[in-house]
Amino acid sequence: MPRLPLLQNAAPIRLMKIARAGEPRVAARCWTSSVGQTRYSHSHGSPKWRPVSVLDEWVAKEARPISLRQLMVFGRSLTESRLISSANYVRTELPTRISHRIRDMQQLPYAVVTNPHINEVYDLYYNAFDTFRKVREIKTLDDNDRFCDTIRSTLKAHLTVIPKLAMGILECSGIKDAEDLDKFMNTILRSRISRRVIAEQHLALTDTFHAPWFSPGAKLSESEFIGEVFLKCVARDVIARCGAATREILQRAYGPSTPLPEIRIDGHLDASFPYILSHLEYIVGELLRNSVQAVAEKHRGSTKPPPPIEVTICESQQHVIIRISDQGGGVPRDSLPYMWSFSKGPASQQLLANLGQVPKLAATMQELQVEKEDEDDEDDDDSDDKNCSKEKVDDGHKHHPGSSLASLASRPPNLRLGMGLPLSRVYAEYWAGSLALHSLEGYGVDAFLQISKLGNKNEQLATRATMDAV
Structure with missing residues (x-):
């Protein structure tokens, strides 16, 4: 029996009865968003809304979280x-984790679920769940290769999920409480990260196992990667690379004559962690981009050089803390309530238009430049999904075409999506870290990123969905 609060979802229950009776589905239904746009969504091809028993079986299962250390130990001696x-492990974890998010979507009010963007995400999730639950036990390397092909095609198909969710949340901001929508969005994003981490690691x-240089059973070098885990992330190097990329983007956008602030790094410069x-590049890149842009715009036209951005690295026994301080004027008072929210209030209309220009976000939730780059260089999507190029570069750090630094440049500075800070916090908290901002209006912002440096914290998975969604 459904819980009493879910009786508001009577419309999905009626759809269940239609499906069971074998009657045709409605060809299209009119849907009006909170920003006044009338849309039509076609439902004849949608997966079944009813919670079939097989979904109940998977929702009843617990996800098995892992830590960075487990990922490293498992892959260090690969056979x-x-x-x-x-x-x-991946074969059973993916459908388990997806099933909980499908159930979460089934718990949304009907007016939200039938939003065309969220409905499309539901279809993608249901199809992925149905695909992975049917994969038989992997017994041979050939079985594994076929399974990897399935993972890659699914990752590529799901590149539209983040912008679709973001647009759906913005359009539904007048239908459901913003706090509830943010909780839903954070749950979906954290779960999405968890699935992509285990899928891309595998x-x-x-x-690596198929690479010509690899000898099965040999221990992977301490100076390289184990799968997707970089064993020695040096904070100073990541900040320097992200800072250089950010300055280059903004210099191109504003013109060579526009002075940009210097990025100064001090503190524990040798701090490193897995x-x-x-x-990490996503979080640091977004924070530095915000700071450099704010300082450049606030001090544009001044005869004096813009004040520098101070980045301080602090290493303790269990954590590394990165503080980024700027003098860009701080966060405007009217923007503070929406800083960590995906529902942006008065700014929703402009953000919807901006998101429409970014139909795909890559596996690391970085922008891929839309139509032009996808058509001209379709391999970029594949390389980002496979993440298979682990070449060494000068100092042992990885930077391949599908990395966050390469895709960071594809979004012009004025194309704000309203997602950078909330997404960065989801990433920071995923491995038991944190992200906080302190704004002094009229002066600047201090951002504090805390990272668990031992790699022994389990991924912070989203909570389980309840069994009786509908």
């Missing part, structure tokens, strides 16, 4: 049996 074991291990590099 065929370990690779197959990894495949079977793809990377498989590519981490997934694309996650």
Whole structure:
């Protein structure tokens, strides 16, 4: 029996009865967003809304979280049996984790679920769940290769999920409480990160195992990657690379004559830790981009050089803390309530238009330049999904075309999506870290990123969905 609060979802229950009776579905239904746009969504091809017993079975299962250290230890001495074991872990974890998010979507009010953007995400999730739950036990390397092909095609198909969700949340901001929508969005994003971490880690291990230089059973070098985990993320180097990329983007956008602030790094310059590099690059890149842009715009036209951005690295026994301080004027008072929210209030209309120009976000939730780059260089999507190129570069750090730094440049500075800070906090908290901002209006912002440096914290998974959604 459904819980009493879910009786408001009577419309989905009626759809269930239609499906069971074999009657045709409604060809299209009119849907009006909170920003006054009338849309039509076609439902004849949608998956079944009713919670079939097989979904109940998967929702009843617990996800098994892992830590960075477990990812490292597992892949350090890679053998065929370990690779197959990894495949079977992913084979059972993906449908389990997806099933909980499908159930979460089924709990949304009907007016939200039928939003065309969220409905499309539901279809993608249901199709992925149906695909992965049917994968048989992996017993051979050939089985694993076929499974990896399925993972890659699914990752590529799901590149539209983040912008679709963001647009759906913005359009539904007048239908459901913003706090509830943010909680839903954070749950979906954290779960999405968790699935992509285990999927991409397995793809990377498989590519390593098949590499001509690899000898099964040999220990991977301490100076390289184990799958997607970079064993020695040096904070100073990541900040320097992200800072250089940010300055280059903004210099191109504003013109060579516009002075940009210097980025100064001090503190514990040798601090290092194991981490997934694309996650860290995303967070640091977004924070530096916000700071450099704010300072450049606030001090544009001044005869004096813009004040520098001070980045301080602090290493303790268990954590590394990165503080980014700027003098860009701080966060405007009217923007503060929406800083960590995906529902942006008065700014929703402009953000919807901006998101429409970014139909795909990559596996690391970085912008891929839309139509032009996708058509001209379709391999970029594949390289980002496979994440298989682990070449060494000068100092042992990885930077391949699908990395966050390469895709960071594709979004012009004035194309704000309203997602950078909330997404960065989801990433920071995923490995038991944190992200906080302190704004002094009229002066500047201090951002504090805390990272667990031991790699022994489990991924912070989203909570389980309840069994009786509808």
